[in-house]
Amino acid sequence: MRWACVLLPQLALDGVLRRCSDPDAPLALVTGTAQRRVLQTVNPAARALGLRAGQSLTAAHALTHDFTLVEYAPDEIERWQRFLAAWGYRFSSHVSLCYPRTLLLEIESSLALFGPWPRFEARLREELTALGFRHRIVAAPNPLAARILANAHDGLAIANDEAMRETLGRMPVERIGLAREVATAFARMGLRTLSQVLALPRDTLARRFPAQVQLHLDTLLGERALALDCYVPPDRFDGRIELNFEVESHQALLFPLRRLTADLAAFLAGRDSGVQRFALHLQHADAADSVIQVGLLSAERDPAMLFELARGRLEQVQVVTPVRGVRLLARELPAFVPEHRELFDERPQQSLPWEQLRERLRARLGDEAVQGLRAQADHRPEHAWQAAGDGKPGPILQGPSRPGWLLRQPMPLRESAPRILAGPERIESGWWDGGDVRRDYYLIETRSGQRAWAYRPLGESGPFMLQGWFA
Amino acid sequence: MGAVVALDDLLQQRRIWKAQPTPLPPSAQPTGHAALDALLPTGGWPESALSEILMPSEGVGELQLLWPTLARLTRNAERVVLVAPPHVPYPQAWQVAGVDLRWLAIIQACGRDALWATEQCLRSGSCGAVLCWPQRADDRALRRLQVAAETGQTLAFAYRPLQEAINPSPAALRIAVDARPAQVRVLKCRGGLPSSAAIPLAAGQ
Structure with a gap:
């Protein structure tokens, strides 16, 4: 061995x-009682100024204040x-x-x-x-x-x-x-x-x-074995950098942030795990910490990516009081599963995989910004779609054609006598879940040539309600 | 030999014009509309470039123009991203048009963030096509999108109002969709003179 x-x-x-x-x-570490402060260690730049370890602080200040x-x-x-x-x-x-x-x-x-x-x-x-x-x-x-x-x-x-x-x-x-x-x-x-x-x-x-x-x-000489205790890595990462001065801008926080995320990545590499959720605590002198939660969709441990995501979240936050320290806390460290890559990728120039792009977009635009789309088996247009991110295919519905665009909120069609191309098609559903719908839908061509999908509630003769565009 | 290759490159990038016209390499991205392909000099969408679709209002067949392309891309497992679409895509209609919704991603953003998101998606090279609806996009923003599309070698489509047709644009292709009569005109295409012919396009069913 x-x-x-x-x-x-x-x-x-x-x-x-x-x-x-x-x-x-130049930098010196100082120790000792309040009466007798002594330099413990100095860096080379401080040594060049004449400072020595073991010197008293008074003597050091007599030499230089820089x-x-x-x-x-x-x-x-x-x-x-x-x-x-x-x-x-x-x-x-x-x-x-x-x-x-x-x-x-x-x-x-x-x-x-x-x-x-x-x-x-x-x-x-x-x-x-x-x-x-x-x-x-x-x-x-x-x-x-x-x-x-x-x-x-x-x-x-x-x-x-x-x-x-x-x-x-x-x-x-x-x-x-x-x-x-x-x-x-x-x-x-x-x-x-x-x-x-x-x-x-x-x-x-x-x-x-x-x-x-x-x-x-x-x-x-190795003639007698030495029993050494084994180091067991902790189950969480807790890194902290104290700042020597009060920081009021994001720019000045980027350097400590880069250090912390790099430390986190080194820690994760040692444990062969990734991180899916971590918290950045901005510590203030006389106020509670500002906490920034950084969440990812999958476990990651690339230092550059962790830094960029944390930075994206940090830049969104408004901090009112100056920051004295930054702390990075990661409690959940799931196992890291390397991304599956094809040897002969169809897009060799692909520089940023979709997963990383999605994280970057979510970091800046918000967690709900990137969505998928899934069909729901429901005839009511409001319930026929669902924002989904899980990539499962929805049911393919057969039936009369539907418009490509669906308005989030139906609005009155501002046209007095539109030309009706098709309809009415009655949709009557939802009496069981409170979203009761009884409508007659028409395909309408407006005067300017747009094709609209509009309805009239059953038994009413008011204006058409526009709900979609056949685009 | 190296010089010959470089000259070919220059000709392909259309930095040098030859007096005698040579056919351009055919595009690998057909539009799916045979008549439109015939009008375009490369026989398809300009690859890794921005295409503008100008329309007078909504509901004039602007999705029909792209659906065949999107269907082909999603069938080949390439991701299609809609950045800040004006409305909700009706899943049933998109599925009937052949689009595989598993490969469709929708990004909710507004204003500058939407442009930023579009640029990121284009630059990443991990998307097959990126569709955006830029509002108040100036020449600089469009040029950024065009450069991003070139960098990521991705198809970029920008939907803009028809009034913008009088303003110059860095897009490689500009197509106007008319409502009445329902037709498509090519306003500008890189690598050839735009043909004045219009192609009928039926909106709706």
Whole structure:
């Protein structure tokens, strides 16, 4: 079994940077008590200004004021780690969050699907870069060795135990995950690297050091198995981006929206599911959230499409108060069924399938905007049709010819003595459901040559009521 | 050899006029009315282009003109979209005309949204034909529809009032439907001079 360790060296900073539209602007994470504020992490642009991690905020402000301050939030780190685990779940069925800021993926069984390790690794790196996380990746025969080697290496792939033993042997004792006092004791004994420690007889090591040291070394070399808990992806997606400023225009919400929908798509790809309904919460400082429901007719997970649909809904909404944060909540995650495509499509130039076009139209025009049409077996014209979207054919009715257009509301025909071409045809129906109809229908030609379908209620001699056009 | 092909393309797109007339490649979209096909230079609707149907009022046979085409398209499982139709299509009449209602989609929209929806449907290339009833459509809007129809290689039909006949239009084909006498005239067709002959078309039964 082989393991890949994805170490995320600056998870907190990346988590903040990826929600900024300009990641190259100076930015520092600040922590500590209100009396003594200390910079926790700075990005390269801030470092170029002279800011350092560990500096007090007062000292930093003495240097420059041109940087953004963001509160360092440890729970955010955990959230991002869980998000990345959901992403990694796509590549491996065994993902572990055993170590902080680290993903451990079991890769041996994934190689058949994702190709040889160099290609697999390139894909992991590409997706992590697209998601905006800096990373170091190391593959090794056991998980602890992969984690320890990631301390000093990036891109290392070790195939067998001998090579692993040799590479591990060159690691300095301070960096192999031992407790600080143990590492110091080794250093004072003149043992600088792991190989020197391993050269010691086991019993002397056991006599001088606590049992955990021997256990750790055995696990590191793969002589003792390490039981890792499996990550289980949650059943819902809940992503949130807090904005550093108050936003009053749709344009400024598009960047966080794009991030959120891309995160949702990555999450869905990991679970191999789609999303059919999700909610966008626009969070305000002093008012309840504005909730925008986005519904789709079928489960989808294409990031561009999710973004476009969410954007279409967002642009329809009028938000009265400024927005401080955007949250995307997806509760129902049905299984994703890829669309069936013909290999030799009749329309090769077809750029947008009908299903996506329909979603796009519904997103802008409303859920009820796109309809089908179905015939109903009823003689009353008002009941002879039904707006349907399920694509089932209706019954084919035989009988006298009907007009191509049916008016939604009958209206009086403004013509005193029209020419009657055919009729009357009596339609008398509906006494059982309250929509009682007793009418005589005529085919009429107007003076201007239009052919109309009009009726007179039975027994009345008023004007003709126009109900359709023979177009 | 490449130059020869390019010249053929230019001739087909009618950017170059040859003094000696050559027959155009026949259209794959016959109208279903033999007399009308005979009048049109390609023997059918101009492919991937906008066709305008101008009518003085409703109920003069404007659907009869298109029903054979729509019936043929839906039989071949191509989608036909009606964008903002003025009335409800009576299913019985459309079925009798041969239209398979499973492939008919109706989009409810108004004003600019209707034009937007038409353009999206045309551009997507997933529809066989798109019918629209643009209101107050200016030259720019029609040109957009024409370009969208070319991009998506889709048949586009716009129903407009007959008064618009005096205004120029970017449509590849303009047909006027007269009520009295009931007939169809070709006002403009790309790739040939419009014939002055009128074809009788009986509205109604």
